[in-house]
Amino acid sequence: MAVVEEKHQQDNPLVEGLERRPVHPTTMVIFGGTGDLAHRKLLPAIYNLAHEGALPERFNLIAVSRSEMSDDEFRKGARDSIKQYSRREPDEQVLEKMLEQVRYVSGTFDDDSVFDRLEEDLDQFDRDAEITFNRIFYLSTAPSFFGLIVEKLGEHGLGKHEDAEVRVVIEKPFGTRESEAKALNRQVLKVLKESQVYRIDHYLGKETVQNVLAFRFANGMFEPIWNRNFIDYVQITAAEDMGIGRRAEYYDSSGALRDLVQNHMLQLLTLLCMEPPVTFDADEVRDEKVKVLHAVAPPSEDEVVRARFTAGMAEGKEAVGYLDEEGVPDDSTTETYVALRLEVDNWRWAGVPIYLRTGKRLARKVTEIAVTLKPVPHLAFKAEGSVGVQPNQLILTVQPNEGVSLSLGAKIPGSQMRIRPVNMEFLYGTSFLSQSPEAYERLIMDAMRGDPTLFTRNDEVEAQWRIIDPILESWEKGKNPVAEYAAGTQGPKEADSILMPGHRWRAI
Amino acid sequence: MPDAAATWSGEDVAPGDVEEALRHLLQEQYARDGAHAPARVLNLVVVIDREWRGEVMNRLEQVGRYHASRTILCTVEPRRETIDASVLMTVDGDGARDDVALMRERVVLTVGEKHLPKLDTIVDPLVVTDLQTLVWSPHGHPEAVDALLHLAQVVLVDSVNEPDAAAALRRAKELSDDAYVVDLAWLRSTPWRERVAATFDPPRLRDDLLRIDSVTIRHHPTSRAAGVLFFGWLSSRLGWRPGTLMEANGASRGTAHGPRDDIALTLEPESEQAVPGLAGVEIHTSSGTSISLDRGPGGLVACRRDRKGKEQRWTVLGASRGEGGILGEGIRQALLRDPTYAGALGCGEALLR
Numbered sequence: 001m002a003v004v005e006e007k008h009q010q011d012n013p014l015v016e017g018l019e020r021r022p023v024h025p026t027t028m029v030i031f032g033g034t035g036d037l038a039h040r041k042l043l044p045a046i047y048n049l050a051h052e053g054a055l056p057e058r059f060n061l062i063a064v065s066r067s068e069m070s071d072d073e074f075r076k077g078a079r080d081s082i083k084q085y086s087r088r089e090p091d092e093q094v095l096e097k098m099l100e101q102v103r104y105v106s107g108t109f110d111d112d113s114v115f116d117r118l119e120e121d122l123d124q125f126d127r128d129a130e131i132t133f134n135r136i137f138y139l140s141t142a143p144s145f146f147g148l149i150v151e152k153l154g155e156h157g158l159g160k161h162e163d164a165e166v167r168v169v170i171e172k173p174f175g176t177r178e179s180e181a182k183a184l185n186r187q188v189l190k191v192l193k194e195s196q197v198y199r200i201d202h203y204l205g206k207e208t209v210q211n212v213l214a215f216r217f218a219n220g221m222f223e224p225i226w227n228r229n230f231i232d233y234v235q236i237t238a239a240e241d242m243g244i245g246r247r248a249e250y251y252d253s254s255g256a257l258r259d260l261v262q263n264h265m266l267q268l269l270t271l272l273c274m275e276p277p278v279t280f281d282a283d284e285v286r287d288e289k290v291k292v293l294h295a296v297a298p299p300s301e302d303e304v305v306r307a308r309f310t311a312g313m314a315e316g317k318e319a320v321g322y323l324d325e326e327g328v329p330d331d332s333t334t335e336t337y338v339a340l341r342l343e344v345d346n347w348r349w350a351g352v353p354i355y356l357r358t359g360k361r362l363a364r365k366v367t368e369i370a371v372t373l374k375p376v377p378h379l380a381f382k383a384e385g386s387v388g389v390q391p392n393q394l395i396l397t398v399q400p401n402e403g404v405s406l407s408l409g410a411k412i413p414g415s416q417m418r419i420r421p422v423n424m425e426f427l428y429g430t431s432f433l434s435q436s437p438e439a440y441e442r443l444i445m446d447a448m449r450g451d452p453t454l455f456t457r458n459d460e461v462e463a464q465w466r467i468i469d470p471i472l473e474s475w476e477k478g479k480n481p482v483a484e485y486a487a488g489t490q491g492p493k494e495a496d497s498i499l500m501p502g503h504r505w506r507a508i
Numbered sequence: 509m510p511d512a513a514a515t516w517s518g519e520d521v522a523p524g525d526v527e528e529a530l531r532h533l534l535q536e537q538y539a540r541d542g543a544h545a546p547a548r549v550l551n552l553v554v555v556i557d558r559e560w561r562g563e564v565m566n567r568l569e570q571v572g573r574y575h576a577s578r579t580i581l582c583t584v585e586p587r588r589e590t591i592d593a594s595v596l597m598t599v600d601g602d603g604a605r606d607d608v609a610l611m612r613e614r615v616v617l618t619v620g621e622k623h624l625p626k627l628d629t630i631v632d633p634l635v636v637t638d639l640q641t642l643v644w645s646p647h648g649h650p651e652a653v654d655a656l657l658h659l660a661q662v663v664l665v666d667s668v669n670e671p672d673a674a675a676a677l678r679r680a681k682e683l684s685d686d687a688y689v690v691d692l693a694w695l696r697s698t699p700w701r702e703r704v705a706a707t708f709d710p711p712r713l714r715d716d717l718l719r720i721d722s723v724t725i726r727h728h729p730t731s732r733a734a735g736v737l738f739f740g741w742l743s744s745r746l747g748w749r750p751g752t753l754m755e756a757n758g759a760s761r762g763t764a765h766g767p768r769d770d771i772a773l774t775l776e777p778e779s780e781q782a783v784p785g786l787a788g789v790e791i792h793t794s795s796g797t798s799i800s801l802d803r804g805p806g807g808l809v810a811c812r813r814d815r816k817g818k819e820q821r822w823t824v825l826g827a828s829r830g831e832g833g834i835l836g837e838g839i840r841q842a843l844l845r846d847p848t849y850a851g852a853l854g855c856g857e858a859l860l861r
Contacts, residue, residue: 012705012708012709012714012717013717013745013746013747014701014704014705014708014709014717014742014745014746015705015709016745016847016848017846017847017848017849018698018701018702018705019844020702022702022705022706022709023706024709024710050825050826051825051826051827052826052827053699053702053807053824053825053826053827055825056706057703057706057707057810057822057824058822058824059825091806091827091828093805093806093827094806094807094825094826094827095806096805096806097805097806097807097823097825098806098825129820129822130820
């Protein structure tokens, strides 16, 4: 019996076997609560968690934004957004009960009275429930407000809460240059401990991205070949067939390099190249990712190509060029396409070129990692009469059809020994019974649970910028003139210039 | 509704004919559209009485995204001598650009009772090799389940379907010697178990687990087994030694012996509850506090009472999964393993001895 008593003091014996572990009661505050991200993604994600019974036993939500409105007016807007964007038809009773626990605070983020009222509402929730709620502050605002909001939280004593956890989720982009990212880190870490900061890159919340880790570390057959001895080169592609829609203001100040390479694509690179962590604890995983980034030198000028799309045909329709997109300045030099060659200079990867490319208005929407193995050292078969033996390629497709494809050489039926490549394909969608939750659902729950594994650490974000910053600097000096490619194509022909001899881009 | 379907049917067939038909239909589908990929994750073998075929098929339709990839429905006609079969290969989605259309296969066999003791020899050629196979026989037919046990890794049961809770738990225990048992009665109580676990999760409240002195569970009149499993779960997790539940005036009462004190257990049927499963849970501690959970709009209504009698009430959000959702969850659980069910089952069975 003493053993049982001791166990009770150590851990909760009732949680064993439960798929969902208890999460401490939480009040979540969304700064920018009336913004696009909140309405399209965050509120529907929170509703879906409520629907599934996944939210903490007690949960409150406070939205903070500039627009003047009452609690009820905000609730009405939230209800409409959830109905429009939720991945499932909302249950009226669940939605109603969830909205009962929602408050709204209006005002600008530099106004101290906003934080006074916020504090009042937070304390009121604690008093009413007679418990101390954990607090999650979700910064879903323009990036220029991130530092200010954290500073104000600190000034108002909201950076900590006795007997409870305070965590701050910060949306991307985390800075637009290395110096900015470092300054923001300094500003944030004056108020908060690193363990309280959750820099979000929603890409990591996708099941598909996490499957890259499962693929590498749950399958022993690939580990022996996962190195410079067997791998010739790697291509990571994030291609979109769409233009910029109505995001001209954001996109023109960002460009493809900041929009996708600095965060999402470098994340894919680290997951692909990292060493197996000892455990899947947050810091073990992130330590390994950071090591990869440290081993990557910024590319030189001739290892980078930037371009923008011109008029062409996309999805069977005429598409205007980037400069003719609504809201894009005539003198814009923003790139809608970037390709670069990197190298992870460590024992495992030295000498293996890693090509990254991303672009808007390309031929097709696809995100994939293509690993090309070295050719066989000696070929006993004649190549005539067929395309011959090609190096094996392993393709990890992240979207739209998540899967793994391996190209193998196979004999063409007939009397002669002629070889052609065939694909062995596996699609994750065919093999699992359940639908993936939205990335934001996963990440919001992780933040509430206090699991930062899928969030970016301060040194990681700085290491990403250390690679990207010199490229931006060189572009500011007019290096790498902006090339062009017609909408709906494979991208600029100049991209070939960064390929090593014998390498070629995979068709998008 | 599926967007595309291919069918085959035959009378007085051998299992090999059905297996051949499956292969041909698959080739035809590929020839029509290479994007049609067979979902390969789980075989589901269902044994049902002929007259309930429509209802069971409707239930399977409602499980939505949790469909097994190959479902083999064995419909039983009492005096049938021969086997009839039909195969339906359906494709979800319209195979639009960039979409993979998932194919699912459904085989309907009409068999006689005489086939049941050797049903494995009929079903064996039809299951996809190397996939987990789940057997579900909602109308009894234990001889069919026994025959299929060596093919199956998982058996789906619903302990509330058996009028005698003791017999239901005994049978589940027998089956668990040979296969992993997924019990829908257990799955219906998941939100309740999660909430009770959450209640005692704050470290300052964890010691209250040792002070629990009474637990009352209300349940749908047919769901006594679900209530017993809940007691079994508490007993096995908290180290209680279960006594015997005795029935009196419609309710069951008993005692479990805890590390410190005895715990009074009460099981009460709730005639107003419309759906199977639990209706309410109330837990008292010797320090005078209590927690209760009851069904309410938008989730479970929780009520905490402190030792001075002051109450706190709130709603733990969550939508009802419905019976379709529960069956879907049962199918999904076939790929998972819950290490706590066996302990709950063992203690639950002991309570009914």
